[in-house]
Amino acid sequence: MRTLLAAAAGAAAAAVVLPDRLGLDRRHPFTALGALRPHTTAVATVAAGVLAAARHTRPAGLAVGAVALAGAAGLVSRAVPHLPPGGDADLTVLAANVWDGRADAGALAALIARECPDLVSLPESGREYRDKLMPLLDGLGYRSWVSNEPGRPDGWSVTLLVAGRMGDVEVGSGPELRRQHLWARGGLLGNRRFHAVHPQAPMARRQARVWSGDMDSIARWCAALPAPIVAGDFNATLDHAPMRRALNGVRDAAEGTGRGLTGTYHAALPRWAGLRIDHVLVPREARTTRYEVIDLPGSDHRAVLVGMQWPEAA
Template sequence: MIVDRALRTAVTVLPRRWRTDRRSALVGLTALRPHLGVAGLGVAGLLRLTGLRRTATAVGLAGAAAAAPALRRVLPRPDGPLPDGPELTVLVANVLLGRADTGALAATVTRERPDVVVLPEAGVAYLDRLLPLLGGYRGWSSVPPGVPDQRGTVVLVAPRAGEVDVRPGQGMRLPYLEVTGGLLGARTLYAVHTSAPTNPRWTELWTGELALIGEWTRTRPAPVVAGDLNAVVDHRRLRDASGDCVDATDGTGRGLVGTFPSSLPRWAGIRIDHVLVPRGSVTRRHVVLETPGSDHRAVLVTVRLPGAQDSAR
């Protein structure tokens, strides 16, 4: 199943001529590097059993090299001292063209009470169906009425988040939202959905959009970036885009829990839904939740943020 998905991903992103864009194919394969590394180790074991020791060693070394970077994402680290900033809970759930079950999602929000909810692939139509099920929450869409859900991102804010300012942002193919004020103070939370690098043109857009995120993450105070980034931490573009932020899974030991596609077991999927938080933040909780009706799983994180002065250093 994994190998088949890897091959199909590679074929999808291959350009019509090999010389037009040699890197786009690697985007899809890089997302599966831990899976391919483990598969390589398994193949090496089988080769060794058949007596092909030299070949087994070569394949095993290649598999180990591919899988090694994943080790730090499955080994939790002790928490450091808590910073003196606010505690923030964020839920990210791609709702698949506005098709995710609103009742199930409302139940999750009601149970978990996140301060901010980010819903890629949701617009005004989905917001109008969901918001009446959520007492006290306010909602905004990055696109106006009449625009299909798939082009939008919705943000919901709980009463605890206080009086926030929410405004649309430009610079990505899919409009995003910027949230400031209230619990966030001077810090900005960006609710985003980057282009999927499934062909050369969109790979170029994806590269530029991650570069824009990199500009945000190098501002002071460092922001929170939440949404479907269509990238895994093995992608160099995402690592570069992190700037003065880190993935909220960093140090939790849960960095390999897949959020997409939800049809695969969590260990077999890839994690493209992220919450990037300022360096110095401490993740108090990180869970991956089912989202009925969507091809993504949701990500829920609770982080203690550094104070604005600490972030400005």
């Protein structure tokens, strides 16, 4: 009986803490559980201690504890910095979800004016928000593109800003993602593409299927040569298998910074309690010189600012 209880407890804990290892994280509600791995690991650790305290439930406690240990093993390296001190960046990227155009345009403009990012990805920014933001950046040399046609809600759109120093870039879009994305190439990017993205949030069964397809499309882009730069709100963490599969030729810019567990959503939560679903993916050979998570007034997301050295320089 104790063996049966231990097996059941271990299986239940694995489904909650490690749904990606069981191939469940493409399905709702396991997509949400995948995003919550730091939280479910902590809960499983406490549950293991409680179960192990009583003799008749000790085997179950050991089984749940083993699952908690496996969950923790994938988290520790993200919180430990192992990059050398940063240097001058060849390229700076800002990704900031502006929450259906509700983010404080003045605060975002001040951030852009202060940091001068070369490329800016603004999920949930349509024409109305772009038209509020751009006059505040007058004189700074930024050009802007919006993914959706006039009249569509901000939440369905992405805005791309490109600094003047990037040169003559070509900008386009495509049907690969449900929420239309934007890409840029040329100028200082050369043949390398920059993608501004916002995959579907997997909040229900059908949405999880769409999200899974969106992530597969991003994985195909990331397998291209030269490797692209992809920035935005992915609605995914590194504890989702589809997100990890996208890291083919690219890596998360937070890797090695010790900030791989810093939450970007929801902004009302402490950084240690939030979900890190906003990312900048960079070519694997590129070196991260700067990684910051920045509060953005009026948004439910925090912004991500990344400086990198080009692969050739790195």
